Amino acid sequence: MTTFVDRVELHVAAGNGGHGCASVHREKFKPLGGPDGGNGGRGGDVVLVVDQSITTLLDYHHSPHRKATNGKPGEGGNRSGKDGQDLVLPVPDGTVVLDKQGNVLADLVGQGTTYVAAQGGRGGLGNAALASARRKAPGFALLGEPGDLGDIVLELKTVADVALVGYPSAGKSSLISVLSAAKPKIADYPFTTLVPNLGVVTAGSTVYTIADVPGLIPGASQGKGLGLEFLRHVERCSVLVHVLDTATLESDRDPVSDLDVIEEELKLYGGGLEKRPRLVVLNKVDIPDGKDLADMIRPELEERGYQVYEVSAVARTGLKELSFALAEIVAKARARKPKQEATRIVIRPKAVDDAGFTVTYDEAEDLYRVRGEKPERWVRQTDFNNDEAVGYLADRLNRLGVEDALVKAGAKAGDGVAIGPDENAVVFDWEPTMMAGAEMLGRRGEDHRMEAPRPAAQRRKDKEAQRGDSAQQEFDEFRPF
Incomplete structure (x- = not known):
């Protein structure tokens, strides 16, 4: 059964916004008391939040479909709909969010770091919010917008200071078990470690984390063995430690060639791993043959510029020197990192000639395409079954x-x-209005029944003028030629 998952494809869907309500207030002696339709509620967001107590993406491997709740529709009596509840998904520290094309959307590092993976739709306005001095009783409301829908990829990159790399059965798990309180599975056969193991080491005043990366063999950067699956876990590490087996029983291997192979795989993988500080650990020197081989190859490794430490995870020799050397390198790496600056808000005003939309002619479809945030949002909010x-x-x-x-x-x-x-456009035959014809014919959405009554004096003058016009018309009809 799978117990560790560091890459999943997640299907996220935010909640839809609730529809606005078209309602008219009614009571005794006041059948048309004005519009009182409430607004729809906002749809819930899908939010990723870093939780350091989570160490794997296993939960999303089993349940990859996640959806937030929808907003509730508005109601009469100026009652707005309830907002949808946000769906909060905890992810491990060091999770990278990518789209389907592999583009990085967010890099989540640090407890509480959040990222909105899918944004909920806006709620539609009710007719009370759409009313104005010229449109006193709209007989319609706006629809709620659909929430974001899409697929994202989550990749876990272990957040550790030190990465142990080397061939299978080189003793990485044994080394991390004696340097820290971690208890990884240890056995005498290759590929015992199937997942990265993390441990915390204290050396003087410095506390750092150490991780072992399993499955590095020739061709790991191209997918052989387990290396490609876990090489991403060393990308954040400040220092790489080559763990070399000086007591290997394989006749076609030796520690120096093992080092060259792993270095080549790190170089082929990229990500700046070839530039990280590194040192070499000659492991299993408690075995006589291992000690002899370590003494032979140590001068050659030091000539290459490596710091070399001879250790034995079984006899626990050389561990103190190694842990303090790693602490010194980690401290220097932390000092080189720039201090986190205060968050800056960058304001980019729109260009003065930016209309907010574009109009292009599509020769293949023989039509004009209008693209822009406002026109597209307005179309989504329109109920095309309502002429108003x-x-x-x-x-x-x-x-x-x-x-x-x-x-x-x-x-x-x-x-x-x-x-x-x-793929989802609203297509119609264009009938242009002449000189903003909507204003010439009276604004659409108005209800003349809601207009304020004219003063009594003005009504009397209108009636007298109307009677005078009628008398003049009768005289014109019956006067002799």
């Missing part, structure tokens, strides 16, 4: 300048216009 809502959309697009842009692009009455993404 469609008229309101047309007014908004006209005020934004979409019709003028279509005219400049060469569009004519009857041409096809698509608003939205190519």
Whole structure:
């Protein structure tokens, strides 16, 4: 049974926004008391949060589909719908969020670090919020927006200061077990370690974490063995430790060639691993043959510029010197890291000629495409079964300048216009309004029953004028020629 998972594909869906409500307040002697439809609630977000008590992505391996709750629709009486609840997903420290193409979206390091993987949809406005001095009783409301939907990839990169690398059965697990309180599985056959093991080491005033990376063999960077699966776990480490087996029983191997092979794999993998500080540990010197071989190859390794330490995890010799040497390198690496600066907010104002949308002609489909945040959002919020809502959309697009842009692009009455993404666009035949014809005919969405009554004196004058016009009309009809 799988107990450690460091890479999963997660299908996330944020909650949809609730629809706005179209309602009119009614009571005795006041059948048209004005619009009182409430707004819809916001859809819940899907949020990733670093939790250092989590060490694996196993939970998401078994349940890769995660969805936040939807917002509730608005109600009459100016009652807004309840917001959807955010879905908080705990992830291990060091989780990298990528899209399907492998682009890094977020690098989550540090307890409590958050990332919104999918944003909930906005709630639709009710007709009470859409009412204005000229549109007193809208007979429609806006629909809630759908929440974000997509696939992301989570990769775990272990957050450790020191990485132990080497061939299988070189003694990495034994070494980490005696340097720290970690208790990894240890056996005398290759590929005993199937997951990275972490331990905490204290050397004087320095406390650092150490991890062993299993499965490095020739071709690991191309996917052989287990190396490709776990090489990403050494990317964050400050120092690499080559653990060389000086008592190997394989006749075709020796510690120096093992070192060269691992160095080549680190170089092929990339990620700057070839530039990390490193030292060499000659392990199993408690065995006579191992000690003799260590004495033979140590001068050659020191000529290459490596710090060399002879240790025995079984006899526990040379461990103190090694732990303090690692602590010194880790302390220097931490000192070189720039101090974290205060968060800066960068404000990038829009260009003065940015209309907020674009109009292009698609020759293949023989139509004009309108793309932009506002037009696309307005289309998603429109109930196309309500003529008044469609008229309101047309007014908004006209005020934004979409019709003028279509005219400049060469569009004519009857041409096809698509608003939205190519795969999910709203397509209609364009009928331009003449000189903002919506204003000439009275604004769509108005209810004249809600207009304030005219003063009594003005009503009397209108009636007298109307009677005078009627008398003049009768005289004209019956006067002799």
